[in-house]
Amino acid sequence: MNVRTYTCLLLLGLLACQKTEKKAPPELLRPTVAQEGQLITLPTDAMAADFKTTPAEPSNLRADFEAPAQVAATVIPSQENPDQHLVLFNDAELASEYTQLLQHRINIRTLTVSVARAKDLASNGAGTGRDVLEAETQLENEKAALIEHEARLQMGGFPAELLMKARPRTAWVVCEVPESQLTRVKQGQTCQLSFTAYPGEVFQGNLQAINEIADAQTRMIKLRILVANAGGRLKAGMFATVRFGISEGNFLSVPQSAVVTIQGKDYVFVQTQPRSFVRRAITTGSQTGSAIIVLSGLKAGEAVVSENTMQLKGISFGF
Numbered sequence: 001m002n003v004r005t006y007t008c009l010l011l012l013g014l015l016a017c018q019k020t021e022k023k024a025p026p027e028l029l030r031p032t033v034a035q036e037g038q039l040i041t042l043p044t045d046a047m048a049a050d051f052k053t054t055p056a057e058p059s060n061l062r063a064d065f066e067a068p069a070q071v072a073a074t075v076i077p078s079q080e081n082p083d084q085h086l087v088l089f090n091d092a093e094l095a096s097e098y099t100q101l102l103q104h105r106i107n108i109r110t111l112t113v114s115v116a117r118a119k120d121l122a123s124n125g126a127g128t129g130r131d132v133l134e135a136e137t138q139l140e141n142e143k144a145a146l147i148e149h150e151a152r153l154q155m156g157g158f159p160a161e162l163l164m165k166a167r168p169r170t171a172w173v174v175c176e177v178p179e180s181q182l183t184r185v186k187q188g189q190t191c192q193l194s195f196t197a198y199p200g201e202v203f204q205g206n207l208q209a210i211n212e213i214a215d216a217q218t219r220m221i222k223l224r225i226l227v228a229n230a231g232g233r234l235k236a237g238m239f240a241t242v243r244f245g246i247s248e249g250n251f252l253s254v255p256q257s258a259v260v261t262i263q264g265k266d267y268v269f270v271q272t273q274p275r276s277f278v279r280r281a282i283t284t285g286s287q288t289g290s291a292i293i294v295l296s297g298l299k300a301g302e303a304v305v306s307e308n309t310m311q312l313k314g315i316s317f318g319f
Contacts, residue, residue: 029043029044030043031043038278038316041276045274051307051311051312053303054303056302059251065184066243067241067242067244068176068240069175069225070090070175070237070238071090071234071236071238072090072172072173072224073088074172074232074235075172085166088236089236091156093156097152097153098163101150105146111142115136157211158224169228172208172226172227174222176220178219178221179214184286188207192204192242192243193225194243197233203234208224208225209223253292254291254292258292259309267313268297269304269305270303271305277312280297282296282297
């Protein structure tokens, strides 16, 4: 075999060896998970940079809680009886209940006199015990009917005593809130009202009462708001929106996007090193806008992951 042939065979052998040689795959960069998922360490700064953080800071949180509303009644002076003002209801049933209540009050005063007269006649031999019994029965029936109408007005959000002492040139606005939101409002607080009839104008109101009864079907509770109506601009039946400016107080808070929930427990991820994140269990309060109040589990100034939090959730809990 000559030198040229030998050289060719040698080159062919080397080429064959190179084709069969396999290159090792590049090493995959994976996060390191320790302490049963509580500590996550990322392999590069570039990967850690994807998880933006927000410092947990205390602030005086305030939120506007809104509810649809309607003018339920207005009060105007009476031309015939200055001592008893007129209440104009939007609800025909409430108007009927109030009218009957007034009639029963008149009947009770009349029957009270009749009972006293029947007793006086009976004591002087000019009447009988049966006359007294009939007069007393009529009086008790009127009192029972009065209580029935008082109860119906109370369920509608208007106690009878309130209506009897109503001030003229005022209006009552009624709105409904879910029972789950009842702790966010309290009797006596001020509120702002916007009426469809007067766009861009804000009226001031006072939360006069919270109804004692929740609707059995909707679980809503009525609120009664007193509004000044000096010019008579507000009419029964007008629609409105009520806003309650609620101060939550000075609390530590984090963005809603920072909180993850597993089996009813809330967690955040705190950046402790440039590449390290610690899962922290927290106790949360109410949500105000896009912020969630943190009652325990965090300290002011700690850097909480607020972007791509769900990726850390999957790494931490093995999803």
